[in-house]
Amino acid sequence: MFRAVAYLSEQEARTLSAIFMEDETSGALASAALEESETRWFCEVLFDAAPEAATLDAYAHDMTGIEAAFQVSELPDIDWVAKSLEGLTAVTAGRFVVHGAHERASVPANAVGIEIEAGQAFGTGHHATTWGCLVAIDRLTRKRAYRHPLDLGCGSGVLAIGLAKVLRGKVLASDIDPVAVRVARGNARLNGASAFVTTVVAGGMRHRAIASATPFDLVVANILARPLRALAFDIAHAMAPGGDLILSGLRLADVRRIHATYRAAGFSRVAEIQRDGWATLVLRFGY
Ligand SMILES: C[S@@+](CC[C@H](N)C(=O)[O-])C[C@H]1O[C@@H](n2cnc3c(N)ncnc32)[C@H](O)[C@@H]1O
Structure with a gap:
């Protein structure tokens, strides 16, 4: 997946993010307007295939008049769950028991199992x-x-x-x-x-x-x-x-x-x- 980011004012980031989401021809998988600091926002857009930064800048200008300078980077494969569930014990939270396949049989009858x-x-x-x-x-x-x-x-x-x-x-x-x-x-x-x-x-x-x-x-x-x-x-x-x-x-x-x-x-x-x-x-x- 590829991530394109342009630093803008809050209003510009929101406008551009909305255009990428609403325009089906934009090719964006998802977009968001996000706050970097009190005064600095950015528009983040995700794509399946690598977009040209210059093409995105031109698109932003044509659609909204906003002068954006997108930077494109490839996102590494996401691996938030480093450990397999194997070996981890089930977790109880209120009525819920979150468990792996290996613990299916041990979920109490009165609990709500989530595998x-x-x-x-x-x-x-x-x-x-x-x-x-x-x-x-x-x-x-x-x-x-x-x-x-x-x-x-x-x-x-x-x-x-x-x-x-x-x-x-x-x-x-x-x-x-x-x-x-x-x-x-x-x-x-x-x-x-x-x-x-x-x-x-x-x-x-x-x-x-x-x-x-x-x-x-x-x-x-x-x-x-x-x-x-x-x-x-x-x-x-x-x-x-x-x-x-x-x-x-x-x-x-x-x-x-x-x-x-x-x-x-x-x-x-x-x-x-x-x-x-x-x-x-x-x-x-x-x-
Ligand atoms: C901390 S995980 C929470 C996953 C699960 N809901 C849980 O409670 O275990 C946060 C998730 O939010 C997604 N996420 C981050 N920003 C988002 C956004 N602006 N809109 C929708 N999803 C977002 C991430 O991709 C990630 O899967």
């Missing part, structure tokens, strides 16, 4: 952020039957599969990385949840498949603080009033800033779960 095959996508349940999201999902779904959930940045699909199992309903699962989406689809099949988990390759919230599925009454996003801050208003725009949002991928030091950003976007704090220096936030929209 995850070691693959090239993040999310075996062992990381504190995935664990925090599963605990939050467990708590929230005991009190409320969500009908329109989204797993944004689904990785292995672990959260979407867990949601489909406890809600016994449909879940939309998206990821900017086509490899992760392929892995999530395989894991959904492995768990008998294919009919319930719909997957889409999409960066952020503006893809047609996501926009047309709004409003969501539950969004789970285990990404990282910086992209989550950039996505706050797009996520707010996609929420049903009173809908719940689970955010993870946050270091403890990120929490105050994330919280302030999401408060400005209309969310209030419901809970915070901490583990191993990572935080998972539960927020509610519009109440």
